[in-house]
Amino acid sequence: MLVAVLLAASTGLAIGAVVATAYLRRTTPAGPTTPAMPLTNLTDASVVRDAVGQLKIGVVLVDVDDTVTYSNSAATELNGTHAGLIVNDNLTQLIESVRAGGAGSREVVLHGPPRQILVIEAKPLPRGGMVATIQDVSERALIDSMRKDFVANISHELKTPVGAIAVLAETLVGETDPTTVGSLSARLVDEAHRAVRTIDDLLELSAIESNRPARDIVDLGEVVELAVARGRTLAHGRGIEISAQDGAAAPVRGDRRQLVSALGNLVENAVKYSHDGGAVLVGVRVDDPWIELWVADQGVGIPERDLDRIFERFYRVDKARGRDTGGTGLGLSIVRHVAQNHGGDVAVQSQEGDGATFVVRLPTGLMEQQRNGTDEAFARGAGDRHG
Ligand code: ADP
Numbered sequence: 001m002l003v004a005v006l007l008a009a010s011t012g013l014a015i016g017a018v019v020a021t022a023y024l025r026r027t028t029p030a031g032p033t034t035p036a037m038p039l040t041n042l043t044d045a046s047v048v049r050d051a052v053g054q055l056k057i058g059v060v061l062v063d064v065d066d067t068v069t070y071s072n073s074a075a076t077e078l079n080g081t082h083a084g085l086i087v088n089d090n091l092t093q094l095i096e097s098v099r100a101g102g103a104g105s106r107e108v109v110l111h112g113p114p115r116q117i118l119v120i121e122a123k124p125l126p127r128g129g130m131v132a133t134i135q136d137v138s139e140r141a142l143i144d145s146m147r148k149d150f151v152a153n154i155s156h157e158l159k160t161p162v163g164a165i166a167v168l169a170e171t172l173v174g175e176t177d178p179t180t181v182g183s184l185s186a187r188l189v190d191e192a193h194r195a196v197r198t199i200d201d202l203l204e205l206s207a208i209e210s211n212r213p214a215r216d217i218v219d220l221g222e223v224v225e226l227a228v229a230r231g232r233t234l235a236h237g238r239g240i241e242i243s244a245q246d247g248a249a250a251p252v253r254g255d256r257r258q259l260v261s262a263l264g265n266l267v268e269n270a271v272k273y274s275h276d277g278g279a280v281l282v283g284v285r286v287d288d289p290w291i292e293l294w295v296a297d298q299g300v301g302i303p304e305r306d307l308d309r310i311f312e313r314f315y316r317v318d319k320a321r322g323r324d325t326g327g328t329g330l331g332l333s334i335v336r337h338v339a340q341n342h343g344g345d346v347a348v349q350s351q352e353g354d355g356a357t358f359v360v361r362l363p364t365g366l367m368e369q370q371r372n373g374t375d376e377a378f379a380r381g382a383g384d385r386h387g
Contacts, residue, residue: 058087058134061125062095075134083110090120091132098122098130107137117141153314154202157328161195194326201330204261205313208334213255213341217368220252220284220293226260227295228282231267238276242267245283252291252366254342262338262346263293265331266358270297272327273356290344290361298355307348311336335360342366 049070052059058075062068078084090108098104104123110116115138122132168188175181224244231242263282270280274297281296302310306317314329332346335358339346343363350356 060132063129161191164191201328208337216256227263227267230264235271242280251368258338262335266295274299293360296357301352302350303352
């Protein structure tokens with residue numbers, strides 16, 4: 001039985017299995033003044049020990065009589081924690097299993113919070129003893145599960161209109177009554193458009209997620225005008241008044257297409273979720289350190305319980321309300337990504353039945369007259385893309 005597997009032994013390092021195979025260039029904080037070392041020095045046990053000590057993966061060496069001869073700092077960090085006890089137990093069992101010729105790897109789930117998934121592996125070393133590694137794969141597991149959810153969601157979202165198209169088309173075959181043909185065809189066109197909208201929004205979201213935003217000089221007044229025009233097209237015949245408020249900010253450095261798309265989505269939503277004859281206001285204001293692009297409506301509003309979730313992909317409040325606006329559930333994800341790409345964010349204020357106000361905040365550092373902040377804001381945005 002191993003005792004305190006993770007406790008670092010101060011001596012007895014034997015990492016014969018870790019062999020440098022190339023002439024390594026030093027990139028450690030010692031910096032450029034330190035001359036590159038010849039290969040022979042880099043294979044010294046102390047150098048190898050330093051290198052293994054830097055790894056994020058926990059490394060533990062155990063000799064033939066189950067004594068821990070080395071553990072790097074990623075492994076010793078777990079000492080004295082609840083997680084450390086669980087890892088220790090699993091490591092002990094794993095080493096016994098490998099000795100008996102059994103499996104050399106296991107996954108350990110720590111329920112947390114935060115929930116963590118660790119993969120522990122043990123391998124015999126050629127000269128006796130064993131090397132064990134402890135790797136935190138929580139992030140990879142989370143991304144895998146998000147990807148699976150995403151694929152399942154897309155399949156579901158597309159299956160509905162495509163399935164409807166198939167059924168409508170089959171019904172149309174051989175139908176001779178002109179009224180029935182007319183109504184089936186109209187529904188066919190609707191469903192086809194719904195599928196196209198979902199695919200278009202997915203492509204747009206994917207482009208926004210994967211491309212760095214452009215650095216056009218963007219007149220936000222023009223962005224407002226274009227978004228208002230988009231809203232007016234959608235509002236046609238419903239008596240909804242859409243107006244832009246004065247107060248435009250100086251031009252900003254940003255991705256014109258993305259900003260028009262974000263504000264356009266917000267204005268379209270304001271129209272979709274307004275009552276006929278309602279009013280929608282759109283504006284820009286500067287409230288240092290933010291430039292705010294805002295859209296306010298007097299429509300159906302959003303229940304409090306949904307406010308946190310509406311920016312998720314495919315999340316719709318309307319399903320629960322039983323109201324079909326033909327939305328894809330992707331618009332607000334697009335808005336959030338655009339805001340993040342520019343180093344900003346998006347917020348909503350709403351009460352059910354009492355309208356909603358969405359605000360996209362962009363850092364004032366993007367303003368042309370304050371160009372110094374531009375790079376910083378973009379760097380923040382580019383490094384901050386999730387879900
Ligand atoms: P959708 O394509 O369904 O509009 P979005 O991602 O744009 O998808 O919005 C997600 C959900 O948030 C919508 O289904 C709707 O229920 C709610 N929502 C968005 N904007 C508004 C608004 N201005 N007023 C009321 N509800 C809104």
